Amino acid sequence: MDGVITVSTDGSCLRNPGGASGWAWVNHDGSSASGGIASGTNQIAELTAVLEAILAHPGAEPLRVESDSTYAIKCASVWVAGWKRKGWRTASGGPVQNLGLVQGIERAIAEREGEVVFHWVRGHQGDHFNERADVLCGAAARAAQQGEVVVTRTSVTGEVTVGVAGPAPVATEAVAAAPVRTAATRTAGARTAPVARVPRGTQPEPELDVLF
Template identity: 35%
Template sequence: MKEVTIYTDGACSGNPGPGGWGAVLFHGDKRKEISGAEPHSTNNRMEIQAVIEALSLLKVPCRVTVYSDSAYVVNCFQNNWLKGWLRNGWKNSKGNPVENKELWQKLWELMGIHEVTYVKVKGHSDNPWNNRCDELAVGAIKQMRAAGRD
């Protein structure tokens, strides 16, 4: 099984506000950078979207390590929140509907294809690939604004 390393980040200019996401994928000596933006989003939505977009690029089932500075994304899997949501009909521990349900559903679908491990990294610190993802996410917001799409 191919091994892939992915770094992801999301950003928002205001929360909610214009949002961007970025990801860097590594397989062997190959590196691919991707990014995108939405005119109205939240930081949490962009964090999830970054992982979805990166996993969506993989053409065959892979063993993937995702590095993210998002406690929201990492804790969802390390603390089995998603399995609880599935068991509770997409309700959180307080009985309220899960926020960003459609994104979590898409991510869960992709995780059915790949063997994914999540690792929390400290944001805006000394991790060059997390910093690069932040640059990509912020840059995608700027590009969208420059194109007048916000």
């Protein structure tokens, strides 16, 4: 489909739970971003990657987020509506895990002008962008293990910038220097957007999900 922004995301945790972790997104135009988490889990890393990808790609164009994590996809597009309806409780009445990230993703989708669609991909099976995201989040996790918790961004021209945590908007054709834009600063003009969806025929397969 013309005009669609496609981004692959991935997360990594070196020792699950509680180990140094990393997240990454790779736009299929060649730009990317990755960052470290001092102490996290596989699930936190995967959700952070999805949130960072959505916040970094505002605009009216449809956004397609590809992930090998069924957990992240279902949190963002399947379970979230029910959890919200139940006051952010699970079907069994328990608390939603990683609630801050889940709510951040839900809010980012609602505030984004264009729709967000999720697509599951099989991890570690040669998909170029999935593999690239895997490399970047792994490197970010190892850097975090050494105490370097930073965000690295690469533009479509290959320019690399390193800074503190916080996503910056990017364009589909080029990545220009832009102010940090977080969920907390994107409330102006917020609207109710369609719930993110998983395209028919691409439902994630739990037994094939790989969370590294």
